[in-house]
Amino acid sequence: MRAELQVPRPRRTRNDKLKEFLRVSVSLWWMLIGSATATTVSPIAVEELARRADVVVEARAVRSWSQWDEGQHLIYTYTRFAVGRALKGAAGPAIVVRQMGGTAGGYTQKVAGVRQWTPGEESVLFLRASDARDGSMAVVGLMQGSFVVVHEASGETTVSNGVPEVSSFERGAVRTYTGSRMTLRELERRVGRAVQP
Amino acid sequence: MSVRRERRAIVVISLLLAVAFLLVMPAFPWLAQFTPPSGGGAPAADHWDFSAFPVVWNLNPQKGSNITGGRAVADVMQASFNTWQAAPNAALPVTRGSDVGDTSAGFSASGNNTNLICFVCQGDFTRDAETLAVTITTIENASGGSDGHGGRSRFAGQIIDADILFNPAHQFSTGAGGTGQDLQTVATHEVGHFFGLDHSAVVRAIMFPFAPPSETALSYDDVAGISQLYPKASADVALGTISGTVRFAGGGGVFGAHVFAESATGNQPIGGNIRKSPIGTMSLPDGSYQIRGVPPDSYIVVAEPLDSPVGNGDIQGYARAFGQGSVQTNFTTRWH
Numbered sequence: 001m002r003a004e005l006q007v008p009r010p011r012r013t014r015n016d017k018l019k020e021f022l023r024v025s026v027s028l029w030w031m032l033i034g035s036a037t038a039t040t041v042s043p044i045a046v047e048e049l050a051r052r053a054d055v056v057v058e059a060r061a062v063r064s065w066s067q068w069d070e071g072q073h074l075i076y077t078y079t080r081f082a083v084g085r086a087l088k089g090a091a092g093p094a095i096v097v098r099q100m101g102g103t104a105g106g107y108t109q110k111v112a113g114v115r116q117w118t119p120g121e122e123s124v125l126f127l128r129a130s131d132a133r134d135g136s137m138a139v140v141g142l143m144q145g146s147f148v149v150v151h152e153a154s155g156e157t158t159v160s161n162g163v164p165e166v167s168s169f170e171r172g173a174v175r176t177y178t179g180s181r182m183t184l185r186e187l188e189r190r191v192g193r194a195v196q197p
Numbered sequence: 198m199s200v201r202r203e204r205r206a207i208v209v210i211s212l213l214l215a216v217a218f219l220l221v222m223p224a225f226p227w228l229a230q231f232t233p234p235s236g237g238g239a240p241a242a243d244h245w246d247f248s249a250f251p252v253v254w255n256l257n258p259q260k261g262s263n264i265t266g267g268r269a270v271a272d273v274m275q276a277s278f279n280t281w282q283a284a285p286n287a288a289l290p291v292t293r294g295s296d297v298g299d300t301s302a303g304f305s306a307s308g309n310n311t312n313l314i315c316f317v318c319q320g321d322f323t324r325d326a327e328t329l330a331v332t333i334t335t336i337e338n339a340s341g342g343s344d345g346h347g348g349r350s351r352f353a354g355q356i357i358d359a360d361i362l363f364n365p366a367h368q369f370s371t372g373a374g375g376t377g378q379d380l381q382t383v384a385t386h387e388v389g390h391f392f393g394l395d396h397s398a399v400v401r402a403i404m405f406p407f408a409p410p411s412e413t414a415l416s417y418d419d420v421a422g423i424s425q426l427y428p429k430a431s432a433d434v435a436l437g438t439i440s441g442t443v444r445f446a447g448g449g450g451v452f453g454a455h456v457f458a459e460s461a462t463g464n465q466p467i468g469g470n471i472r473k474s475p476i477g478t479m480s481l482p483d484g485s486y487q488i489r490g491v492p493p494d495s496y497i498v499v500a501e502p503l504d505s506p507v508g509n510g511d512i513q514g515y516a517r518a519f520g521q522g523s524v525q526t527n528f529t530t531r532w533h
Contacts, residue, residue, distance in 0.1 A: 042327040073303025108336045112390050138321040142328045
């Protein structure tokens with residue numbers, strides 16, 4: 001059976017009811033959440049990301065390339081960023097970030113939850129030296145320390161690391177995590193407060 | 198929902214309702230990870246070819262003091278694989294191989310590969326205890342390459358290696374007397390990645406990126422995904438397909454809309470220990486979608502933007518596989 005349905009804009013009341021249903025359903029679920037299995041992560045607050053990072057920078061991705069490691073077992077993707085501003089630590093005009101996964105030599109390696117950058121993409125990055133000891137950096141918290149910058153049509157600039165606002169249930173108590181989406185100004189303020197001596 | 202400027206577009210959903218029970222169709226379940234062939238062409242859903250070489254998983258039984266509880270980690274891993282292998286309509290001939298002492302993950306084209314399960318492996322991801330585990334899958338970009346098992350790869354998207362690494366900096370519990378995150382909950386999710394499943398935006402799915410403290414039973418959404426990737430020759434349960442197109446009012450297709458079918462009844466058409474949940478998919482670049490693995494029931498079909506809690510970043514490979522920067526989220530939720 002084929003049913004072609006052209007649907008007029010739903011009545012406001014019906015739309016509201018569905019949205020309320022979805023909102024309540026999701027909220028109830030969040031109340032039970034303990035940790036995130038992405039590749040599996042638990043949320044890290046912005047302040048903690050800032051404390052753990054050697055450098056925090058606002059930067060723009062320039063180009064990416066992937067290659068096998070020295071042992072020819074793991075593929076890593078390297079992305080060169082042009083640094084616009086350092087919020088913590090000293091950073092030169094360019095910085096290279098290493099991530100797990102990528103495509104090289106006819107093979108692709110994937111790690112679910114690891115996001116790659118596209119040239120031109122702006123990010124706020126919380127970084128520390130990578131294990132490669134080749135001058136490249138790694139994102140703190142796998143990908144939690146990578147906030148994508150979005151210039152909204154309203155003129156506001158927002159950032160998000162893709163980890164949603166969740167209320168986690170840990171050790172018998174509900175703990176609210178406030179990270180993820182916020183304005184760039186708010187992120188800058190929170191980082192600034194966290195790294196004050 | 199996120200704050201964003203919504204295009205007040207009217208989403209037109211055309212539905213082709215489920216009629217194809219027992220029909221196995223070429224799969225584009227959004228739950229799969231996709232690999233675009235190196236020579237061009239349509240992206241292929243990543244999956245193992247169980248006829249190419251025996252697929253076994255090898256445990257490194259070493260563990261640190263971060264893992265406590267009454268059960269052995271080997272039993273937890275076996276139970277996690279068993280959960281998927283018991284899924285209706287799916288054939289997953291994977292077995293446990295001999296234990297190994299490896300502490301390095303990855304793939305070697307020259308051979309001697311293991312699908313490693315490791316609790317003591319180190320890497321950048323172990324520097325933060327909040328990263329509980331990672332699964333690294335190695336996939337062929339084209340047919341004809343070394344499969345690392347003495348043969349040649351058969352298709353783009355063929356999984357030839359998968360390693361699951363648990364973070365030794367995180368506290369896990371294997372059961373009675375243990376403290377920390379339930380290991381089997383995390384392991385069951387990671388084994389889904391082992392088989393090639395990506396994240397699901399269906400909240401009750403095991404493959405939803407954020408899990409409750411303890412949840413080890415598959416949902417209808419998980420069953421739909423795994424049974425489409427690895428269909429059993431003779432189905433246990435009759436499943437069908439709901440298909441259609443998500444369009445803007447102007448006629449253009451919506452790419453990457455999250456479309457899911459939610460049962461409108463209290464029926465339990467799939468028995469056993471499978472949790473009832475919506476069954477989801479993602480629309481293709483032309484806006485078309487197919488929700489496969491749908492049991493007989495009455496459904497409400499919802500199309501929503503993938504803006505929160507699961508977003509483009511959680512399934513970034515999907516947009517890339519279709520040559521897109523991201524999925525489209527500039528529309529409002531609609532349902533039928």
